[in-house]
Amino acid sequence: xLPLAGESPxxxxxxxHWEEFWIGLALFAIVYFAIxxxxxxxxxxxxxxxxxxxxxxxxxxxxxQAEASAALEEYRAQLATARDEASRIREExxxxxxxxxxxxxxxxxxxxxxxxxxxxxxxxxxxxxxxxALRTEVGGLATTLAGRIVGESLDDDERAxxxxxxxxxxxxxxxxxxxxx
Amino acid sequence: xxxxxxxxxxxxxxxxxxSFDSRPLLPGVLPDWVNNHxxxxxxxxxxxxxxxxWMTRRxxxxxxxxxxxxxxxxxxxxxxxxRDILGPQFRAYLPFLVxxxxxxxxxxxxxQFFLFMFPTMSKIGYVWALALxxxxxxxxxxxxxxxxxxxLKHATLPAGVPKFLWWLIIPLExxxxxxxxxxxLGLRLFANLFAGxxxxxxxxxxxxxxxxxxxxLAGFSVPLLTTAGVVSLLFxxxxxxxxxxxxxxxxxxxxxxxxxxxxxxxxxxx
Numbered sequence: 369x370l371p372l373a374g375e376s377p378x379x380x381x382x383x384x385h386w387e388e389f390w391i392g393l394a395l396f397a398i399v400y401f402a403i404x405x406x407x408x409x410x411x412x413x414x415x416x417x418x419x420x421x422x423x424x425x426x427x428x429x430x431x432x433q434a435e436a437s438a439a440l441e442e443y444r445a446q447l448a449t450a451r452d453e454a455s456r457i458r459e460e461x462x463x464x465x466x467x468x469x470x471x472x473x474x475x476x477x478x479x480x481x482x483x484x485x486x487x488x489x490x491x492x493x494x495x496x497x498x499x500x501a502l503r504t505e506v507g508g509l510a511t512t513l514a515g516r517i518v519g520e521s522l523d524d525d526e527r528a529x530x531x532x533x534x535x536x537x538x539x540x541x542x543x544x545x546x547x548x549x
Numbered sequence: 550x551x552x553x554x555x556x557x558x559x560x561x562x563x564x565x566x567x568s569f570d571s572r573p574l575l576p577g578v579l580p581d582w583v584n585n586h587x588x589x590x591x592x593x594x595x596x597x598x599x600x601x602x603w604m605t606r607r608x609x610x611x612x613x614x615x616x617x618x619x620x621x622x623x624x625x626x627x628x629x630x631x632r633d634i635l636g637p638q639f640r641a642y643l644p645f646l647v648x649x650x651x652x653x654x655x656x657x658x659x660x661q662f663f664l665f666m667f668p669t670m671s672k673i674g675y676v677w678a679l680a681l682x683x684x685x686x687x688x689x690x691x692x693x694x695x696x697x698x699x700x701l702k703h704a705t706l707p708a709g710v711p712k713f714l715w716w717l718i719i720p721l722e723x724x725x726x727x728x729x730x731x732x733x734l735g736l737r738l739f740a741n742l743f744a745g746x747x748x749x750x751x752x753x754x755x756x757x758x759x760x761x762x763x764x765x766l767a768g769f770s771v772p773l774l775t776t777a778g779v780v781s782l783l784f785x786x787x788x789x790x791x792x793x794x795x796x797x798x799x800x801x802x803x804x805x806x807x808x809x810x811x812x813x814x815x816x817x818x819x
Contacts, residue, residue: 380566380743381673381736387582388590388674389681395594396682399652402598404644410605411623412640418610 507532562758564750569671569743586672589665593655601651626650626804634808635815642811645686650804653679653738657796660746661789668796671742673735680735683807688727691814704814726813734806741799745792752788756781 372382383389511528571584604619612620626647631639653670660668670676691700705722706715760778762771769777 392678
């Protein structure tokens with residue numbers, strides 16, 4: 369039989385009843401069993417789930433980030449293409465504009481040249497007509513006048529025509545401004 | 550003093566070893582060891598299990614307020630003691646340490662709470678039971694890891710001791726690691742709770758006696774005795790707060806040291 373408190377010099381270092389000791393052992397065994405069987409596994413399971421959830425979340429976030437940066441890259445590429453295209457179109461337009469302007473200028477020049485040439489031809493024709501008319505008229509008048517002055521008939525066509533021609537040739541040799549004097 | 554102190558309180562004064570006597574629940578019918586302290590020990594088991602059961606009910610990945618409190622307590626043992634001291638193999642000893650801490654702490658809290666106002670661990674029988682379990686666990690862990698003789702060598706012969714000192718070191722280490730450890734473990738817990746409860750009894754019972762004094766005692770007038778009683782009772786609240794702290798600390802220390810012993814028993818040979 370083990371000694372009890374009060375029966376030995378150890379005093380309170382020995383239990384009042386040794387049953388305390390056995391009760392302590394049994395109760396701790398119960399607590400241990402309950403905690404080992406139910407409590408700790410439950411906590412650890414929750415922790416494991418949490419870790420998994422956090423890791424899953426991180427992976428998801430990483431995937432989202434990768435996707436976002438891919439999209440950004442794509443947009444950048446598209447933007448660069450668009451920019452190139454825009455500048456190409458601008459360049460084209462500039463070239464085209466210049467060509468159109470040159471073309472128009474050419475057309476205008478051509479037109480004006482053509483108009484000038486037409487006008488000149490018309491003027492020439494009218495002048496030639498006028499010269500011819502004058503030549504005929506002036507010849508007749510001159511002949512009549514001369515005949516009156518000279519009193520002789522200038523009906524001899526051969527002579528008269530020669531004289532008129534000479535006169536007109538003289539006229540033509542004079543400068544234009546003096547023609548009407 | 551016989552005339553000053555009422556007979557009932559005189560029976561309990563001065564406080565001493567008898568202040569820790571258990572009261573049999575049904576004297577004569579049931580054996581004497583079925584007493585109030587055995588009952589509160591059983592009650593502590595119910596409380597511990599109920600508490601943890603409540604804390605593990607409907608746990609979610611994102612903890613609510615209740616679960617956060619439960620996890621804080623659980624992590625105090627899991628991360629603060631088991632993982633820190635035992636390293637990666639902590640999981641095997643975790644239930645043991647959680648059980649140890651909660652069982653001791655709740656029983657220490659009984660010193661300040663509930664119907665009992667008596668810390669179970671100031672009855673040394675319970676403490677010796679826990680010390681024996683701790684002793685079995687850490688030696689068992691060492692033997693399982695190193696084998697019986699391997700563990701004996703591991704526990705009694707630190708690496709690097711020159712041969713001519715073996716005759717001195719081996720008995721010393723054996724004494725310190727195998728024999729003294731459980732004794733100090735148990736005595737530390739027991740003595741803290743025993744002394745703390747004794748101090749509380751002195752202040753509360755002594756204060757009550759002073760407060761209810763009806764005639765001068767040893768030349769002190771009755772109003773002076775009454776005042777001293779009030780001061781003594783007020784001061785007992787400070788002692789209660791201190792005991793609350795000590796109860797938690799002792800439960801923690803017991804657990805930490807047990808974990809430490811296990812860690813040293815299963816440590817790799819150097």
